[in-house]
Amino acid sequence: MTTRILATEFDYLKPATLEEALKILAEKENVRILAGGTDVIVKMKVAGMTCDYLMDIKGIDALDYAKLDDKGVFHIGALAKLSHLEKDPVIAERYPALKEAFHLMASISVRNMATMAGNFCNASPVADSVVPSICYNAVLTLASVRGERTVPVEKFFLAPGVTVMEKDEMLVDIALPQPEANSGDAFIKKTRVRPDIAKISVGARVIRDGEKACFCRIAMGAIAATPAYLEETSALFVGKKVTPELIAEVAAHASASIRPIDDNRTTAEYRVAIAEVLTKDALTEAWRNAGGEL
Ligand SMILES: Cc1cc2nc3c(=O)[nH]c(=O)nc-3n(C[C@H](O)[C@H](O)[C@H](O)COP(=O)(O)OP(=O)(O)OC[C@H]3O[C@@H](n4cnc5c(N)ncnc54)[C@H](O)[C@@H]3O)c2cc1C
Numbered sequence: 699m700t701t702r703i704l705a706t707e708f709d710y711l712k713p714a715t716l717e718e719a720l721k722i723l724a725e726k727e728n729v730r731i732l733a734g735g736t737d738v739i740v741k742m743k744v745a746g747m748t749c750d751y752l753m754d755i756k757g758i759d760a761l762d763y764a765k766l767d768d769k770g771v772f773h774i775g776a777l778a779k780l781s782h783l784e785k786d787p788v789i790a791e792r793y794p795a796l797k798e799a800f801h802l803m804a805s806i807s808v809r810n811m812a813t814m815a816g817n818f819c820n821a822s823p824v825a826d827s828v829v830p831s832i833c834y835n836a837v838l839t840l841a842s843v844r845g846e847r848t849v850p851v852e853k854f855f856l857a858p859g860v861t862v863m864e865k866d867e868m869l870v871d872i873a874l875p876q877p878e879a880n881s882g883d884a885f886i887k888k889t890r891v892r893p894d895i896a897k898i899s900v901g902a903r904v905i906r907d908g909e910k911a912c913f914c915r916i917a918m919g920a921i922a923a924t925p926a927y928l929e930e931t932s933a934l935f936v937g938k939k940v941t942p943e944l945i946a947e948v949a950a951h952a953s954a955s956i957r958p959i960d961d962n963r964t965t966a967e968y969r970v971a972i973a974e975v976l977t978k979d980a981l982t983e984a985w986r987n988a989g990g991e992l
Contacts, residue, residue, distance in 0.1 A: 702743045711753045716760060716841065716870065722753055723866045724843040729753050731868065733777065734811035736804070737820040761870060764788070770876035776815040776869055780827070781806065783814060792877050794987075795830035795885035795901055802826060802885075805893045815869045818854065821861050821924070824896045828855075828925040830885045831872065832917035833903035839871040846870075852917075855924035880906040881913070882987025884980040888972060890963065896920045897964040898972055900952075902980040906988040909939045916948075916977060921958040921969055928952055931977075940985055942992055949978035 708730075713719040723729055730749035732738055733756065741747040755761065755777065762777035764786050772788055783789055784800035803809060803817075803826045817827045818838065828851065836851040840863055851872075854861050863869065883903040887896045898920045905913035914935035916928045931952045938944055953974035958966045982992065 733816040736812040774872040780809040795883040824920040829901040833901040833915040852927040884983035900976040902984040921956040952977040
């Protein structure tokens with residue numbers, strides 16, 4: 699976090715309940731939500747982001763949870779901190795690729811403040827926790843005074859910094875379905891130095907049916923305007939005997955199907971080349987984690 703002064707003026711609001719927060723979003727204009735603040739405060743300090751109201755939701759204790767429901771779905775509330783989620787035993791056992799993503803994000807001090815919901819709502823193409831969440835078919839619940847609606851994670855993002863959320867809506871819950879038997883997953887992130895933003899990241903999840911996969915989801919970060927679900931590439935992995943040749947074919951397809959850009963972290967050329975290698979590695983690891991042999 700920078701030591702610059704926060705130069706813009708705004709009213710600071712701190713609702714104690716979700717109802718109060720949703721009423722503020724419905725009634726006031728130009729409200730910015732503050733969760734951990736590790737994106738929003740930085741943007742206000744260095745990128746000229748402004749607002750009339752900064753609404754701190756940290757007082758809404760009811761949103762700070764990570765728990766299983768009676769159908770086996772795991773729910774993560776909008777205020778659950780990355781450092782807590784990283785140590786959660788259910789995440790470690792059921793969603794290891796997500797645990798790995800948390801572990802590779804930023805530094806411990808940032809993870810002590812940052813939330814997973816904030817990582818989603820900041821809507822960066824590199825958002826690390828989004829990539830495995832796409833592989834796990836996560837479902838997001840958006841709330842407003844008008845009620846609640848759910849959105850599959852891969853439909854949440856529209857452009858850098860832009861999501862399907864309306865101005866009066868808030869992300870309240872991230873739901874992860876119970877993993878099926880014989881499923882395996884992997885998350886790989888390439889950075890310049892260890893606690894850095896990804897040059898590229900790849901997630902993969904497969905379900906094994908004997909020597910074939912009956913399900914596959916491959917997702918990537920930092921290769922498009924939003925975190926991406928590679929649907930066509932994923933489908934190539936399903937229904938065929940899994941061999942090193944099949945993995946190589948699917949990895950080549952992944953690399954050929956992305957259109958990344960040059961930026962200050964790396965080049966488009968590097969991203970296309972490394973996407974093939976990382977997809978191969980992620981699929982191999984996911985397949986082995988599902989109990990498959992190669
Ligand atoms: C040094 C540093 C290193 C970082 N490294 C990484 C990294 O390696 N990988 C990575 O992915 N990110 C990284 N980040 C970015 C950041 O830490 C994450 O995106 C974090 O998860 C954001 O969570 P937050 O709670 O701090 O969000 P905030 O900053 O509080 O909010 C982020 C955005 O989401 C909105 N928002 C927050 N909660 C909600 C909600 N419930 N409903 C609707 N809107 C909401 C806010 O208004 C804001 O626009 C890094 C940041 C820093 C400062």
